[in-house]
Amino acid sequence: MSGELTKAIADLEENEALRLAREKLDSGEDPKSILEESRNGMEIIGNRFSDGTYFLPELIYSAEILKEITEIIKPALKEDAQAKTSGKCIIGTVAGDIHDIGKDIVVFMLDVNGFEVFDLGVDVPPQKFVDKIKETDAPIVGLSGFLTLAFDSMKETVEAIKAAGLRDKVKIMIGGGQIDEDIRKYAGADAYGQDAMKAVSLAKGWI
């Protein structure tokens, strides 16, 4: 049965994946290994997304399946294993911009990948990011923005973090419709992501 769960998730066979997860749990398998096998499926999904086999709906669908499996095995996990283990992230759409769906998808993908995510919402002033970094000690900040006007807000937010003496304590990623390397340099961020999977891989790489 080893690898079947990974394959079921990778092939987006929701009912089969949930059945296998329950079966493994009932047969006494370590819940952490069930979670591990499930996340291996997500790795395959990520590769298929990168090579254009899967699109955003499939990516989100797979994350929902992983979320369901996590809910199934959660009661069997020891308390310490229930805690988010990957790390802390602060995410928000920068001041002046009110687009939320891209940001919400990144939040969801980080969440199912084990990150503790602090979602600040949309139209977030720079100081709110600064305050949240101080409050949570999160080492990763994600700035989202769809419109060109967001570029200045991203730059101002990075500068506010720097002025607060926190720039060396956090890695900052930016994302949105028109973000590229030039915008990253302009904003003073550490990296940019063109999609939710890139945000997850960046965050994993920084932890």
Place this chain on the structure above:
Amino acid sequence: MTIVSGIHISLDKRQVLRREGIRQQSSVKPEIMALIDELLASTYDKHLLEPAIAYDVYAISEVGHDSVQLDNSTEIRSASLSSLISGGRELTVAVCTIGPKLEKQVTDYLGGREPLRGLLLDGIGSAAVDSLVQETCRLMQNEASLRGYQSSSPISPGIPGFPITEQWPLFQLVPSEEIGVRLAPSGIMVPRKSASMVIALGEQVTVRKQGEACARCNLSKTCHYRLVAK
């Protein structure tokens, strides 16, 4: 000024898939196609689309290098607009929206931990706005025909050469509040599933093919929703 409501928008899955960045329907999992069908049906059952268009037509008094003067003294600063309307006699300013209901439902899905439904319904909303923009263009073609004119391609604030700050003078020219659309301080329209545009009317106006319009867009390098392949 004219308000048009009670517009029927007919959507098919292909339009929705394009708004999800998917061009090949055959490659999509049946479960996702079934969910799109379900959401399309519920969009109509729950009356989530409330399409409306507000527009007005103004005489053009002067076209400069990077600005256009209307005969009511309003100045619109845009090099892109200037190049579009050389030969234009009148300018239509239009705002259209599908209303706030669909957006609210998307927010509820996302907040309720149903991101796939939220994503797909958002795509349905975007496809609906695309259709409404087409309907607006057809209306402007009718306005042009009535005057013995042609209508230009539409352009909107936010494209290169047409700063989003020009939303403010445009919104002074069209009764957008009557269809429930307002501007946020940044110039973004609320509800977001709205579009604003200007279209020139005249004997000889610029009509751009879709490929050229795509090439001029800010998102031309990265757009997942292009109508014309690169």
